[in-house]
Amino acid sequence: MHGIRKVYPGVIAVDGVDLDLLPGEIHALVGENGAGKSTLANIAFGAVKPDGGTVEAAGTVGLVHQHFELVGRLRVWHNIMLGREPRKGTVVDVDRARSRVAELAERNGLAIDPDALVEELPIGVQQRVELLRELEREPSVLLLDEPTAALAPAEIATLFATVVQLAKRGTAILVVTHKLQEVIDYTTRVSVMRHGKIVARYETADTSVDEIARAMVGGELPQVAQREPTGAAPCFAARDVSAASDTTTVSGLSFEVHAGEIVGIAGVEGNGQTALADAIAGMIPYTGSIELDGDSTALRHRNNIGIVPQDRHHEGLVLNWSIVENAILGRQNLPGIRKGALTDWRAARADAAAIVERFDVRAASLDVAVKMLSGGNQQKLLVGRALIGDPRFVLAYQPTRGIDVGAAALVQSRLIEARNRGSAILLISFELDEILAIADRVLVMYRGKITGSFTGSEIDRGKIGRLMAGLS
Amino acid sequence: MSTGVSLMLTLAFLTLIKSVPIVYAALGGVISERAGVVNIGLEGMMTAGAFSAVVFTNLTGSPIVGLIAGIFFGAFLGFILGFAATFFKVDQIVAGVGINLVALGGAAYGLVLIFNQPGASPQVNQLAPEQLLPQITVGETALIVLGLLCAFGLNWFIYRTPWGLRVQACGENPRAVTDAGLDPLRLRLYSVIASGALAGLGGAFLSICEVNLYSDGMTAGRGFIALAAVIFGRWTPWGATGAAVFFGFFEALQYVLQGRISWLPSDAMQALPYLAALFAIAGLVGRVRAPAADGVPY
Structure with a gap:
């Protein structure tokens, strides 16, 4: 990827990024919220069109989403084989689809029941389904967007065992993550993004959690507040x-x-x-x-x-509502916010502004939909x-x-x-x-x-x- | 034959006949909603089917041509709704209501424009009007059988073929379909066109098979009853078919009881199928689950 640029209304999400992924490497992409990591991953995958720059890939690109894109009410085999269903005449050859999934799971060391309904599976197993779906297409480049956000420690280990195997077989892998310990434990290189730009790049072996964290925030980490003695009522x-x-x-x-x-x-x-x-x-x-x-x-x-x-x-959250509306959701009857039968929107705005300020919520304005x-x-x-x-x-x-x-x-x-x-x-x-x-x-x-x-x-x-x- | 037995027989056959248009429209509703488009326009598509069937039968003298025209014009309205709901991201309910209004008004205007008489068309040739049994014609029998074949075919399509599975995925999570390298908008468009074709066929049955003319408002809310049948049938082809027959039964019952219960005004009697739909759906609230992305533009 060269000179990638993407502008959303009010924000430059990605600003002139160069990124090369080599076969067999596990490359970590880290950065603060809103630094542009997910956008960059989606551009690499082809789901988002860049406003500038070029993306080249030898072979296909697969993306494991942070929020899985699965069909909950369909079975595992169907989710994995969607769009490439094996056929017997005009109907789907379910037996072949099943055995294909079982074989794929076996080869990648991910246990799965091909006939299970996806919505009934625990989150960790759902992610296996999403991963297997991408692997079925035998991608030469695999992107993982916050893959461990919802996983338990044991599931994280299983996931990375598979990822390391894939890299050994020559797949180029990009992991977007917040968890710096995972970066140190499993990756080979790491790129740090801040405000849409790559600000640092390290060989993982030569760096540390502290160094990466400092590059991410552009300075020293904020200190966590001190605990003070309190009563014990x-x-x-x-x-x-x-x-x-x-x-x-x-x-x-x-x-x-x-x-x-x-x-x-x-x-x-x-x-x-x-x-x-x-x-x-x-x-x-x-x-x-x-x-x-x-x-x-x-x-x-x-x-x-x-x-x-x-x-x-x-x-x-109600994703289509603004920051103000979400900020008072559930608190709309508080004396300061409700005035008679109506909502005091001026007070609500002040309240939302206080939250945004104290909790460092970064947004173009108080009126943008929370989904943005x-x-x-x-x-x-x-x-x-x-x-x-x-x-x-x-x-x-x-x-x-x-x-x-x-x-x-x-x-x-x-x-x-x-x-x-x-x-x-x-x-x-x-x-x-x-x-x-x-x-x-x-x-x-x-x-x-x-x-x-x-x-x-x-x-x-x-x-x-x-x-x-x-x-x- | 005693009057009791003959009455039951009449009720049974009338149930079959009254179910047919609802079955077709409900199957249309199933395919469209499984793909993620709520087709409020079923009623209008039935109207278009009913009216165009009469026009083309009148024009050519052949009710078969009329039937095909009914299917075609239903599909055409399906195309308009499908296009608006997918590529233009118009609110599906608004677009569907628009289609209902245009179809109803267009047919009323067409009556004057083409036949120069408001309210109802002249009589045209009926589809195979020969009596097979005293209660039912050959044409009606043929379309009943075809309706069952459609239910069977749709069931096979949705659950067995690759395209059907993709349509299901499209109604649940279109992004998953995009990720699989397919185009969910196109799948939705095709599904709504098929939906319109089925509704158009149901409408044509009303005008050139059950009777032999078009009259204003003859679909009488059957498209909406079909929508209720889709929900009652839990978005499955056989479920919707069963629900459509259930509502058809109440319509038939209403005909049979007409004039037999003197203290009940006939208008109240006519409300029977609608009341059945209302109670059936009210009883299901919170217990059925629509396709996850049903009605959500993508």
Whole structure:
């Protein structure tokens, strides 16, 4: 790719980028939210036309999307073979399609049931389907856009094992990612993007997480806020809570979160976190009691709580609405924002402006549709909305999901600041590092139960890791 | 034969006959919605089919030519809706409503322009009007059989052929279709054209097979009932066919009861199939799932 340029209304997304991918290399493309990485990947794939520059590829290019492009209600084999279905006369030869998929999965070391319905598969397995779909076309260049954003640690290892195999067979691979440890562990070269330009390029062997991070943010990393001593008044209490969501269940959970405390739920995805979060948020029925300050009124009927939901596109934001509209969503009845029967839009704008400023949401204006923001900026808006009013209790589900180191540090700082001001915060995260960095207390969740509790100096990464894996 | 048995027999055959146009239109609705285009214009496409069938039968004397013209003009309106909904990204509901209005108004105007008489056309040759049984003609029987073949064919197409699978993918997630190197807009366009052809055929049945003329408003909301049948039948060809027959039964029942229940005004009786559709759909709210990208422009 040479001299690639792409302009969107109000932003230069990609500004004169040169990028060569060599056969057999795993090239990492890193950068902050909105630096232009996804746009560049989509240009390389051919889904987005550049305003300038040339793209040349020897052979076909495959792209594994950050948000998978699968057909949920169709089977695995159909998703993979779509457009290239083997035929028997005029009908699809299902047996051959199946065996082709099974053979492809086998060759790439990715276990899959060709007949499973895609929507019933866990996220990690869905990604295998998306990856296999691209591999079926035997691409000479494979682009992976944030491939590990939704994966558990074990799934990440499996994915990269496959990717490394592919590279050994001569495929050129580009990985767009935020996770710098993955860059160090698995890639051969790394390009850093900032404001649409490539600002640094390293041989991975010669660099470090710190050096890459500094290049990404263009200076030193922001410091995470300091924790200050707070009182220990009980605030949030779950007693003997059992609930089942579509994919996970929890049974008999009891724990408290004190005011001015961050409690982190550590665990591999799929061990009940979704059910717990949905029960607390009032999305699904539960047994047992969930209380805030001794009052068991459903949390969703209160306006002194903040929730960062797990799926920002389906539960958190209305993508076609503006920043202002999304900023007051769920808070539209607060005294400052509602005036009689109407919304005080001037107050709403001021409120949205405060969120945008404090949480560094980068957008052309407050009136742009949220779908025009990069994923990281959407996430910052979501976290900002949950934290802006200094709520009594905050449920934060993967609050730094899919955002870069600089933005993650900012979000973590804001969480700690809310804690310092007396909010009780329940943090659910699949990234142990995040929990260890900011939680005062760690609860380990395994198969729907709490299997361990660690406070302050007892917190021990090794013990927690073993409990997360189901070992005692 | 006792009157009871003969009445049941009449009801059975009338159910078959009244179902035919709804079945065709509902099958049209299935193919279009499976591809991701909500075809509110079914009603207008039926009207176009009914009217053009009469015009061309009148012109040539051959109801077969009329039938083909009905299919063609239904397909033509399908092409317009398909084009607007895909390449021009017009809101599908707005475009469909527009097609309904144009078809209804166009047919009313055509009656004056072509036949110089408002309200209804002169009588034309009916499609194979010979009685096969006392209750049913040869032409009606032929189109009933053809309707079943269409349901069978559509089912085979959607679930067994590569193109059908792609149409399904198109209605669920058109981006996945693009990524597979195919053109979802084109697939949608073809599907809506097929949808219009089926609705046009259903309309032609009304005008030149069941009777032998076109009268204003003769489709009487069957296109909308067909839309309800698509939902009731959960977007599957056989489901929609079954639902269409279910609604057809209420229409037949309404005819049979007409004049037999003196205390119920006939207008209330005529509302029977629509009420059936209303209750059927109301009972399903929240329990059926449309194709994920149905109605969403791409």
